Amino acid sequence: MKGKKILFILSGSIACFKACEVVSALIKNGAEVQTCATKNALNFIGEATLEGLTHKKVYHEMFESGSYLKHIELNSWAELTLLCPATANIINKIAAGIADDFASTLLAANDYKKPFLIAPAMNVNLYLNPATAESIEKLKKRGVVFIGPETGLLACGVKAIGKMSEPAEILKAVKEVL
Template identity: 55%
Template sequence: MKKNVLFMLSGSIACYKACNLISRLVKEGHSVKTACTKNALNFIGAPTLAGLSGKSVYYDAFAQKDDKIEHISLSKWADIAVLAPATANIINKMAAGIADDCVSTLFLSHDFKKPFFIAPAMNKNMYLHPATQAAMAKLKEWGVRVLPAEKGRQACGDNGEGRMLEPRQIYEFLLEYLK
């Protein structure tokens, strides 16, 4: 059965990888709506997300074209929510219950009867920072599916843990909920 997938992105270089996954989900017939932080738009254009998903992108809560309250209606619409890439900033904000951008607000309106996945993507020090580790532990405790990050060469030139999984690896985690 085809699913409604709410696909969210935050401000990381790994946004370009997420496009591949969005495209795959759409090709498989799932209905995908995208939302992102304003910082994500420094890494990927809204027209790209709109073009891939065939739907408008939610990134400005106060620029709504109709009478829908999108952070509520999108959360209700979604069968499954995915945040990839998830920055250190958004992970820490989510764990603190802050809702001051579209993605963190969508998280706070999420109904935990449905799955919420995050794929962390960041520099090794940001990933291993006690704040980020504690935030991820808290999110897991709440029922968020926090995906592992890979070790390897990072965009900044460092080598270590924090690289976002490849799109096909993220897809494997989602598969159970896409059926």
């Protein structure tokens, strides 16, 4: 993984704390990681955490000065895109081509020629929702690789499918794809 350029996008889930472990592991394995976070992701973890791990700015504002073409530049720069954790909201947005914030615009600009991995994390009802299931199938047909989700104890206290895969499993999947 040494020197590999990874675009790491976080969406708003309690699993963001585990995503930070993935970012850290990627960096420890020699990858260069650039993060982007949705507004909701930043409600779960702070920008300073991601900057501290990567030593890079966290992109999250579409119309911030100097960021107008960043969604294109970052896609050109990246060798692999990892969306972790991925909520039902962002999965459904990507599948529908909705680009209404920095993260979804960044993902809409993905050309699918480079590896694109998604690690879902959500409540079982959101995961089993027919719209989400259709979106996942649509994205798989575009070549997106899904890592999980797993069955386990969810944040709501229910044991069911929807738990984000463990950081070691996500790291393993990234290594396999690279």
